[in-house]
Structures are given as C-alpha cells and as structure tokens.
Amino acid sequence: MKSKLILKDGLIIDPARSIEVRGDVVIEGGKIIDSGPGAAASHSENADVVELNGMIITPGFIDMHCHLREPGFEDKETIKTGSLAAAAGGFTTICAMPNTQPPADSASTLSFIAQTSTRDSLVRVLPIGCVTAGRAGRELAPMIELAGAGAVGFSDDGSPVGDAWIMLRALEYSKPLGLPIINHCEDLSLVANGQMNEGKISTLLGIPGNPSISEEVMIARDTILAEYTGAWVHIAHISTAGGVEIVRQAKRRGVRVTAEATPHHLCLTEYAVMDYDSMARVNPPLRTQADIEALIEGLNDGTIDIIATDHAPHTADDKAQEFGLALPGISGFETALAVLLSLVHAGKIKMADLLYKMSAGPAAMLSSTGLKLGTLEKRAVADIAIIDPDHEWTVDSSVFLSKGKNSPFHGTRLKGKVKATIAGGKFVFNEIGKN
Amino acid sequence: MSNMEKERSELLTEESEQINWTKKHLLDIDDFSKAEFDLVLKTASAMKEILSRPIKKVPALRGKTIATLFYEPSTRTRGSFELAAKNLSADVINLTPASSSIVKGESLIDTLHTLQAMGVNAVVIRHSMAGAPYLAAKHARASIINAGDGWHAHPTQALLDMYTVYEQKKRLKDLKVVILGDSRHSRVARSNILGFTGVGAKVTLCGPLTLLPPSINYKYHPYPGIEIEPDIQKALNGADVVMVLRLQKERQHSGLMPDIREYKNHYQLNRQRFALAKPDAMLMHPGPVNENVEIEPELIRCPASVIDRQVANGIAVRMALLYLVIGGKNDEI
Numbered sequence: 001m002k003s004k005l006i007l008k009d010g011l012i013i014d015p016a017r018s019i020e021v022r023g024d025v026v027i028e029g030g031k032i033i034d035s036g037p038g039a040a041a042s043h044s045e046n047a048d049v050v051e052l053n054g055m056i057i058t059p060g061f062i063d064m065h066c067h068l069r070e071p072g073f074e075d076k077e078t079i080k081t082g083s084l085a086a087a088a089g090g091f092t093t094i095c096a097m098p099n100t101q102p103p104a105d106s107a108s109t110l111s112f113i114a115q116t117s118t119r120d121s122l123v124r125v126l127p128i129g130c131v132t133a134g135r136a137g138r139e140l141a142p143m144i145e146l147a148g149a150g151a152v153g154f155s156d157d158g159s160p161v162g163d164a165w166i167m168l169r170a171l172e173y174s175k176p177l178g179l180p181i182i183n184h185c186e187d188l189s190l191v192a193n194g195q196m197n198e199g200k201i202s203t204l205l206g207i208p209g210n211p212s213i214s215e216e217v218m219i220a221r222d223t224i225l226a227e228y229t230g231a232w233v234h235i236a237h238i239s240t241a242g243g244v245e246i247v248r249q250a251k252r253r254g255v256r257v258t259a260e261a262t263p264h265h266l267c268l269t270e271y272a273v274m275d276y277d278s279m280a281r282v283n284p285p286l287r288t289q290a291d292i293e294a295l296i297e298g299l300n301d302g303t304i305d306i307i308a309t310d311h312a313p314h315t316a317d318d319k320a321q322e323f324g325l326a327l328p329g330i331s332g333f334e335t336a337l338a339v340l341l342s343l344v345h346a347g348k349i350k351m352a353d354l355l356y357k358m359s360a361g362p363a364a365m366l367s368s369t370g371l372k373l374g375t376l377e378k379r380a381v382a383d384i385a386i387i388d389p390d391h392e393w394t395v396d397s398s399v400f401l402s403k404g405k406n407s408p409f410h411g412t413r414l415k416g417k418v419k420a421t422i423a424g425g426k427f428v429f430n431e432i433g434k435n
Numbered sequence: 436m437s438n439m440e441k442e443r444s445e446l447l448t449e450e451s452e453q454i455n456w457t458k459k460h461l462l463d464i465d466d467f468s469k470a471e472f473d474l475v476l477k478t479a480s481a482m483k484e485i486l487s488r489p490i491k492k493v494p495a496l497r498g499k500t501i502a503t504l505f506y507e508p509s510t511r512t513r514g515s516f517e518l519a520a521k522n523l524s525a526d527v528i529n530l531t532p533a534s535s536s537i538v539k540g541e542s543l544i545d546t547l548h549t550l551q552a553m554g555v556n557a558v559v560i561r562h563s564m565a566g567a568p569y570l571a572a573k574h575a576r577a578s579i580i581n582a583g584d585g586w587h588a589h590p591t592q593a594l595l596d597m598y599t600v601y602e603q604k605k606r607l608k609d610l611k612v613v614i615l616g617d618s619r620h621s622r623v624a625r626s627n628i629l630g631f632t633g634v635g636a637k638v639t640l641c642g643p644l645t646l647l648p649p650s651i652n653y654k655y656h657p658y659p660g661i662e663i664e665p666d667i668q669k670a671l672n673g674a675d676v677v678m679v680l681r682l683q684k685e686r687q688h689s690g691l692m693p694d695i696r697e698y699k700n701h702y703q704l705n706r707q708r709f710a711l712a713k714p715d716a717m718l719m720h721p722g723p724v725n726e727n728v729e730i731e732p733e734l735i736r737c738p739a740s741v742i743d744r745q746v747a748n749g750i751a752v753r754m755a756l757l758y759l760v761i762g763g764k765n766d767e768i
Contacts, residue, residue: 200657203648204465206565206587206625211649276566320544322564324585 002048004028005425006040010052010386014059015356016363016375025057027382030425035376050432052386055419058355059374060092060123060383062362064260065157065182065236065308066333068094068125071112072101077313077403079113082333083121085311085402087428089333090385090418093124093366093373094311098135099158105130105141110149122428123421124383126152126369131170131181137162140173147177152366155182157236162188164221171231178368180234180258183222185243186284190214195324197270197285205276207323210285212240219243223250223257234365235259237310239284241294248303258365260308261295263339264330264408272408278319278326280408282312296348299357306361307354309336313404331404335395337387339409341416344389351389382425386432391417456759460572460579463588465629472597472634478755479598479748485522486751495762496525502550504530505561505582506543511722511746512582512592516559519753523762528555543567547575556761560584578760586620592721593626595752597634599745600676603717608635613670613712615704616680616729617646619691623721624680628658637662641670642702645691667702674712678719679704682729695728705731709739717741 005027012035013020024040026033026047034043063086069077079096086094096113098104104113110127117125129146133139135156143154154174161167161183170181191214196202198209219235223246226233235247238259247259264282269289272280280286298304312329319326337358343349363374372380397410421429454470464472485493501520503513513529520527532546543562550558557578560568565585572579583589601607612631618624618640631638639662640647647663664670671677682698692698709718718740726732735742 198649203657204625206585206622208586209649276569317542320542320570322543322562322570323566324564 002046004043004047005422006043006047006049007057007384007386008040008049008051010055010057012036012057012376013352013355014376015352016059016360017377018352019376020352022054025376025384027422027425030382032376032378032380032382034378052432056351056387056389057376058385058387059359059376060385060421060423061090061337061358062093062366062374063091063309063311063333064095064153064306064362064365066094066096066311067099067313067329068096069313070100070116071109075315075403076318078120079116079125080120081401081403082311082313083117083123083125085331085333085400087122087421087423088401088418089336090387090421091123091333092383092385092421092423092428093126095126095128095152097155097157098128098130099156103130103135104128105133105135105146107142107145107149110146110151114150123423126150126366128153128155128157128182130154131156131161132166135159137166140166140170143170143174143177147179151179152368153180153182153234155184155236157182157184160184160186160188160218164225167222168225168229171225171229171233175229175231178232180232180365182234182236183218184236184283185215185218185222185238186210187214187217190217194285195281196273197287199270199288201270201273205273207273212242212287212291215240215284216242216246219246223247223255226250226257227253227255230256232256232258237262237265237284237308238295238298238304239265239287239291241291244294244298244303248298248301251303258305259298259303260306261299261304262308262310263332263336266292266295266307267339267342268408273323276323277408278321278323279330279406279410281323281326281328282330283328296343299349300353305357306365307336307340307357308362309333311402311404313402314406315403316405319406329406330408331397331400331402331406333402334400335407335409335414337385337418338393338395338414338416341389342414345415382422384422385418386420386422387416388419389416391415391419393417458760460568461590461756461760462568462572462579462581463629464590464593464626464633465588467633469634472630475594475752475755475759476598476601478759479594479752482754482758483748483751485754486747491522492524493522494524495758496520496523499525499556499761500528500554501525501557501559501757501761502528502530502553502555503559503582504532504546504550506532506567507561507563507583509561509582511749512561515746515749516582516753519750519757522750522754523757525757543570544574547571551576557757580756580760583622585622587622587625589622589626591749591753591756592623593630594756595745595749596627596678596719596721597630598752599719599741599748600717602748603741604675607631610636610675611639611673612636612676612678613639613641613674614678614680615641615667615670616702617642617682617686618680619646619648620683620686621680627678628661632658632660639664639670639674641665641667643692646686667708668711671708671711674716676717676719677704677709677712678721679730681721681723681725684725699728703729703731704734706734709734719745722746
C-alpha cells in the first residue's frame with residue numbers, strides 16, 4: 001500500500017475558506033497535506049491516484065442530529081449499520097441523540113457508545129447527552145460528567161424539555177461547559193394528539209393536526225430563556241416560517257441561538273401525507289410550501305446555521321400500521337445530499353452554501369472537540385465527500401445500508417449523488433466508476 | 436320521454452350519461468363524479484323497491500362472502516350492512532376485535548391476510564383511526580368498504596343522507612344544508628360536506644369555533660364554497676335541511692367547550708330555532724341521538740324529522756353499494 005492518496009482533478013469546494021477551484025487533494029497519514037491546482041504533481045511518488053474528472057471534492061459532512069438507536073433499539077439500527085449508511089451519504093462525523101435505552105444520561109452509557117463506535121463505526125461518532133435524567137424532564141442529568149465523557153451537547157430529543165423552569169436551570173447549569181442545549185421545540189399541550197401539520201390536508205384527511213404554533217411557542221420560550229441566561233440554545237429541526245422569524249429576531253438581539261433544518265422539511269410538504277403514507281409521518285410534521293420558502297430564506301440569510309438529517313430509522317413493522325399508530329421518523333442519511341441538491345438545481349441555494357451548512361457550519365458547533373473538522377485546509381483531518389452533482393438515480397430504500405428503510409423518497413428520481421467518502425484518509429464508501 | 440320521466444331517470448346529471456361502476460373499493464366519496472353519485476342514488480332507488488316487497492331477498496350476491504370488521508362499537512351501521520348483505524343473499528361474517536386490540540402488535544394487516552385466506556369478497560371496515568381503510572386497501576385483494584374511519588370519512592352515511600334528501604326534495608342542487616354541532620371530530624360532517632357540495636348543494640357549518648375544523652377557523656380553508664356561521668339563528672335561517680350531529684360525551688371535559696348547559700343554551704336545536712328554517716325543512720340526525728343535548732326531545736320524531744327514514748334508507752343505499760362494488764361480472768376472486 002502506498003503512503004499517499006491523491007484525489008486528482010476534482011472541483012475542490014471548501015466553503016470554510018470560500019475556495020472553489022479545479023485541482024487535486026493529497027492525503028497522507030490521515031491528514032490533508034496539500035491541495036489546489038496542480039497539487040498532485042509534486043506528490044506523485046508513492047501515491048495512489050484516483051481520477052475524478054471534475055467531480056466535487058468537499059469536506060465530509062457533519063450531522064449534528066441523528067438516531068443510531070444503540071443501545072436498546074438494535075432492531076431499528078446499530079452504530080455499525082448507522083455508520084455504514086452515514087458513510088454512503090457522505091457523512092464523516094455524526095452526533096448521536098441520546099434517546100436510546102438506557103438513555104445516554106450517564107458516563108457509563110457514553111462510554112459504551114464510544115467503545116462500540118471505536119469497534120464498529122466507519123465514521124466519527126460523537127455522543128449527545130441527555131438534558132434531564134432518563135429524559136424524564138424532571139431533574140437535570142449530570143451534564144458536567146457527560147461533557148467529561150465526550151458529550152458535544154445536551155438534548156432530550158424525541159421529547160421537548162417541556163417545563164420552562166427545568167429548561168432555565170439546564171441553560172444556566174450547562175453555560176460554563178460551552179455546549180448547546182438542543183431542544184426539540186414542540187409545546188406538547190398544543191401538539192395535543194397532532195399527527196401531521198394542521199391545515200388543509202389534515203382537515204381533508206381527518207387526521208388530528210399539529211399546528212405550527214406548537215413549535216413557535218416553544219422557540220419563543222427558548223430564545224427568551226437563552227437571552228435571560230446568556231447560555232447557548234440550539235433549535236433542532238426547525239420547520240415553520242414563524243419559528244424562523246423568531247430565531248431571526250433573537251439573533252438580531254444578540255441571543256446565543258443556533259438552528260438546524262432537515263432535508264425533509266426543506267424539500268417535502270404536508271402533501272406527502274396524502275394517501276395516509278406513514279413514511280411521511282415525522283415530528284415535527286412536514287409543513288407547507290410557504291414554510292419551505294421561509295426555511296430556505298433562513299438558510300440563505302444565516303438564521304439557520306446548519307442542516308441536520310434527524311436520521312430516524314424504524315423497522316418495517318413500526319411503519320406498516322394505521323397512520324395514527326405508525327412511529328414518526330425518516331431514515332435520512334442516504335438521501336440527504338441528493339434531496340438537498342434539488343434546491344441547488346432549482347437555483348434556491350448555492351452549492352457552496354449548501355455544503356457549508358453540512359460541514360463548516362456544524363464544525364463550528366463542535367469546536368469543543370478540539371478537532372479540525374469541516375475544512376480541506378492543510379493538516380485538517382482527511383474527512384472528504386466526493387460528489388457527482390449530475391448523476392441521476394432513483395431512490396430504492398430496500399437497498400439502504402441503514403436498517404431503517406423508512407423513506408418518503410422511495411421511488412423518487414434524484415439528481416446528484418455521493419460517489420465516495422473518505423474518513424481519516426481511508427475510503428469508507430466508494431462507488432467511483434460505478435453507475 | 437316526458438320531462439318528469441327524464442328527471443326521474445337522471446337524478447343529478449343534466450344530460451343523460453350512462454356510466455359503469457369502476458371503483459374496486461369504497462374508501463371515500465371525495466373522487467365521485469356527479470354521474471357516480473347519480474348511479475348510486477339510482478341503484479339505491481331500485482333497492483328500495485325490493486325492500487317494499489313482501490319477500491325482501493334477491494339472489495344478486497349469492498355465493499359472495501362479506502366480512503364486517505369493526506374496531507369501534509356500532510349498532511346501526513353494522514346491522515345495516517349485515518341486513519343489506521343478507522337481502523342480497525351474501526353470506527356475512529362479523530369480526531369484532533376487542534377495542535383494546537388497536538395497539539401495537541395486533542395488526543390490521545394480519546387480520547386482512549386472514550380474511551383474504553378465507554376468500555371473502557368484501558371487507559366492511561370501521562376503525563377509530565383515519566386512513567385505516569386505505570391501509571387495508573393496499574394489502575387486500577378483497578374490496579374494502581369504509582364504514583367510518585376516525586374523523587375522516589363515513590361515505591355510506593353521506594350517500595344515504597343524500598338519498599334521503601333527494602327522495603323528499605327531488606333535487607339536491609342549491610339546497611341549503613346546515614350541519615349543526617361538532618364537525619371538527621365528525622366523519623359524518625366531512626363526508627356530507629363533500630357529498631352535498633359535490634352535487635351543488637350549499638353547506639353551512641354551525642357550532643362553536645372550537646368544534647369546527649380548525650383550519651376553517653384560521654388560514655387554510657379546504658372546502659371552498661361552504662359557509663361558516665357560528666350564530667345558530669343566522670345559520671338556520673332559510674335552511675332546507677338541518678343535520679344535527681351527536682355531541683360526544685367525551686367533548687364535555689375536553690376543554691373545547693364549557694359544559695352541556697352552555698351548549699344547550701346556545702347550540703341545541705329546539706322548536707323555536709328550527710322554526711327559522713324553511714317550513715318544509717327536513718330534520719336529520721345520523722344517530723345515535725343524545726336526547727336533550729344536541730336536540731330537544733320533542734323534535735326527534737316531529738313531522739319534519741326523517742331520522743327513522745335515514746335508518747331505513749341506509750339499508751337500501753348499502754345494498755346498492757355492495758351490489759355495485761362486488762356484484763359486477765368482473766369479479767377477480
């Protein structure tokens with residue numbers, strides 16, 4: 001085996017440095033040692049060369065929000081299968097939500113996740129710890145201990161931190177740690193039994209609606225609490241136009257708030273639920289075209305900092321039920337980029353901006369790790385995604401590497417695909433040369 | 436053909452249009468054409484004639500098997516379907532999964548596979564969850580007939596209501612139909628909105644805003660052409676048909692309304708209020724009635740009330756639908 005790997009003649013897009021140039025990337029010892037036009041020439045000795053013919057070379061994606069289900073729900077996903085799916089989606093760093101069984105509210109569970117990841121995972125897995133013990137929303141989890149065990153943030157995701165007093169204390173307590181409280185923003189009293197967006201379609205289908213105000217009320221509360229404490233709140237999977245506006249106003253006031261949007265909330269509306277398709281059941285629910293436009297505007301003006309998948313694998317049985325009984329969630333790793341590229345192809349967001357929200361943006365949220373992620377500059381970790389933006393393909397969820405085949409995009413024709421993923425200098429996924 | 440005969444033979448459509456029934460399932464009436472409504476009402480009319488005979492049984496569905504699968508309690512709808520099937524000489528089996536079995540692990544899909552293995556031709560399904568018949572239709576070779584799913588649809592109820600109104604008024608177009616009460620949680624209301632507006636009637640919803648579909652209250656309006664009138668006197672003024680909905684007991688403490696007393700004071704249909712409707716207005720209720728809650732007891736069997744006729748017509752309409760759905764010659768099974 002040769003000591004160097006050269007990615008030759010690609011379109012290098014490194015949004016962290018605003019670089020977009022045709023050239024080569026040279027990797028050695030798990031790090032990037034050189035890049036740019038003609039970089040390959042001075043490193044041709046002892047090197048494996050991969051010809052890219054203009055495909056995009058960009059930092060590997062970082063997902064701040066996914067569910068790997070292990071420990072506890074290994075029927076849905078394991079760290080191993082989740083990492084395979086992540087690699088196939090171009091992701092090289094993934095942050096696992098703590099709604100496992102047991103929930104990740106102790107150093108011992110984080111240590112299990114770390115050990116299992118070291119053994120089984122192709123990509124970097126960073127754990128998110130619980131905000132409250134057992135995700136029960138009553139007492140704070142030992143956040144200092146969790147941070148010491150590697151937690152990169154805290155969340156009770158799947159459920160909101162419903163009680164305002166507990167949320168206030170969580171923000172105060174976690175503030176010195178410099179890590180975000182990531183809240184699943186839904187006021188459950190307003191969600192009631194809502195199973196899809198409240199609106200025209202829910203009325204026609206007779207499905208109890210979850211109104212956009214359930215999210216907006218919670219985002220308003222959280223930005224007020226963050227402003228009061230000066231602590232960092234991160235809004236998970238923002239889905240409503242009203243929510244985007246509340247975050248925008250809070251940022252203007254200098255509140256320490258960040259926000260993420262998912263590929264499905266950016267690209268699907270409530271119409272995906274027509275015909276009672278349980279694959280399109282997700283929390284928060286798919287909204288309207290007006291909400292999508294607001295999310296895109298939020299991405300473009302910086303209100304929304306990052307894109308996160310909320311990869312939420314489920315078994316076939318979890319989904320093959322009456323809509324009201326089917327579990328919410330979408331298996332998202334393997335379609336994320338291709339789905340989002342539809343926005344680039346439609347001229348709604350620039351390629352480099354999209355890639356920023358999937359790499360440099362989340363990397364900035366992970367500065368606590370001390371790792372140089374989300375860039376292709378010299379000495380950065382060689383985490384790379386290689387993309388063919390023109391490759392057309394049809395989503396077939398039955399061949400997902402994830403155990404979760406639950407995708408509303410099954411059968412959808414998409415343009416653009418991750419062709420290879422390099423993590424720590426090694427290929428963890430490679431379809432270059434394959435159609 | 437005289438004008439009168441013409442009107443009789445073409446109930447709703449302006450021009451003579453012969454159509455064949457093409458629907459394998461009856462899940463909703465949201466995609467019915469005027470000609471399809473017409474065909475159902477015409478067929479129901481023929482069935483009603485059969486019901487007037489001393490021997491009310493014809494062999495139209497002899498050798499066919501129909502299963503009723505009710506995940507929610509029901510007396511009249513289930514009984515109506517069973518009688519309808521038996522009048523057509525079909526064999527009927529009744530399955531009543533315990534209501535507690537609508538939990539994870541007891542699968543609707545499993546039950547359908549079982550019924551399929553038994554070779555049933557049609558499954559009449561009632562379920563507390565919207566869309567359950569659609570899930571069933573994806574997994575069954577048998578025809579699925581929706582006998583009510585969650586808040587979504589109750590197509591046979593709407594069709595029998597339309598038939599009952601047509602039978603008396605001889606038209607449906609331009610009639611003012613007032614649906615009074617809790618339409619937010621009502622599949623009967625949703626299906627009747629689609630049915631009556633689908634043939635050109637004018638529908639008004641009346642009730643406290645907390646009991647009307649929320650998207651009608653606010654910015655998204657899924658039913659263009661219907662009127663929302665929270666004032667009961669204005670709503671009833673000039674009505675041709677007043678359809679009173681049952682106020683479910685569980686709404687009392689749901690936070691959606693103060694209490695029964697307040698509801699009765701402001702939204703109960705009483706004689707004084709009903710007098711605001713046209714003199715020949717029809718009074719309807721899908722049943723079962725909560726006496727002296729949504730309706731004053733004296734009105735239930737008043738001359739204007741067609742509540743019992745709705746029940747009788749339900750059998751004729753369901754005979755018509757069973758015949759159309761599984762009585763055709765192109766039966767696959």
